[in-house]
Amino acid sequence: MKVLVATEKPFAAEAVKGIKEEIESAGNECVLLEKYADVSQLLDAVKDADAMIVRSDKVTPAVIDAAGKLKIVVRAGAGYDSIDTAYAKQKNIVVENTPGQNxxxxxxxxxxxxxxxxxxxxxxxxxxxxxxxxxxxxxxxxxxxxxxxxxxxxxxxxxxxxxxxxxxxxxxxxxxxxxxxxxxxxxxxxxxxxxxxxxxxxxxxxxxxxxxxxxxxxxxxxxxxxxxxxxxxxxxxxxxxxxxxxxxxxxxxxxxxxxxxxxxxxTPKKMGAQTAEANTNAGIAAARQINAFFATGDTRFQVNK
CATH class of the missing domain: 3.40.50.720 (NAD(P)-binding Rossmann-like Domain)
Structure with missing residues (x-):
């Protein structure tokens, strides 16, 4: 399965390393889209993705429509208001968050x-x-x-x-x-x-x-x-x-x-989760949840049931 890590504001390098290792440990493929400047780049990258990890990136109906194979989106963090959860549900896409990591x-x-x-x-x-x-x-x-x-x-x-x-x-x-x-x-x-x-x-x-x-x-x-x-x-x-x-x-x-x-x-921008530890914890948790979803159908962190 192809897992797209789409982050306009990237994870820390240590977090990316951990995410990649976790995804690949289950035999899945990890693809990065970092610091994208235009939503068209996201629309293109998500076309063949089976899963997606995001931070505060907007997952709109346009993004969901472009993702013909997408089965699960995990927001690395607690809040998920940047994701259109209702539209994702219509399209049978599971949306999860990673509560507690931040x-x-x-x-x-x-x-x-x-x-x-x-x-x-x-x-x-x-x-x-x-x-x-x-x-x-x-x-x-x-x-x-x-x-x-x-x-x-x-x-x-x-x-x-x-x-x-x-x-x-x-x-x-x-x-x-x-x-x-x-x-x-x-x-x-x-x-x-x-x-x-x-x-x-x-x-x-x-x-x-x-x-x-x-x-x-x-x-x-x-x-x-x-x-x-x-x-x-x-x-x-x-x-x-x-x-x-x-x-x-x-x-x-x-x-x-x-x-x-x-x-x-x-503060000039949202700072609550801006620590190296929280960054890494949330990213790796998202990767683990995706692996569990594909391995056993685990949806315990689903927010759009």
């Missing part, structure tokens, strides 16, 4: 951003500490659990809400479970977002919800840009000069947020 990298970034924020972006003025602060984790999946693990080392008071995770599972991890996301925002000094971008969550982090935070509140978004109601958050930050917003996803209204000097920070 979790520690994202969780560590949360605390890199937080220390930067509570120390006033290192502007020389006195800041605050994380010790004893109430941290709210919105969604207690792989990333949320890693955030909780690290927060314990900082001596934080940790709370979480997840509509799909039993309270008992949260409490078994040594974290206090709350009954709603509203309660989480009301209670906590800091809320870290780890929700996916779905019809239910898009725009849900809005003026009224964030406005429930206590004085000096901080929202950390290493999830998805789409979960933020940017207009509502901008309005709130005008009204509440005590609030801070930090993220690794530059908002559409980045220029507007930038006026809140000392209260807003965004």
């Amino acid at each position: 979790s520690n990298a994202v969780a560590e970034l949360v605390f890199g951003l937080l220390v930067y924020a509570v120390r006033n972006f290192y502007n020389g003025k006195s800041g605050t500490e994380l010790l004893g602060k109430k941290l709210g984790i919105l969604a207690f999946g792989n990333v949320g659990r890693n955030v909780a693990r690290i927060a314990k080392g900082f001596g934080m008071d940790i709370y979480a809400y997840d509509a799909y995770c039993p309270k008992s599972a949260i409490e078994d991890a040594g974290v206090k479970a709350v009954d709603s996301q509203e309660a989480l925002f009301e209670l906590c000094d800091i809320v870290s977002l780890h929700i996916p971008a779905t019809a239910e969550t898009k725009g849900s982090i809005n003026h009224d919800l964030v406005g429930k935070m206590r004085k000096g509140g901080i929202v950390v978004n290493t999830a998805r840009k789409e979960v933020i109601d940017e207009a509502g958050l901008l309005k709130l930050m005008e009204e509440r000069p005590d609030l801070k917003y930090i993220t690794d996803i530059k908002p559409d209204a980045d220029a507007d947020f930038a006026k809140f000097e000392g209260r807003y920070f965004s």
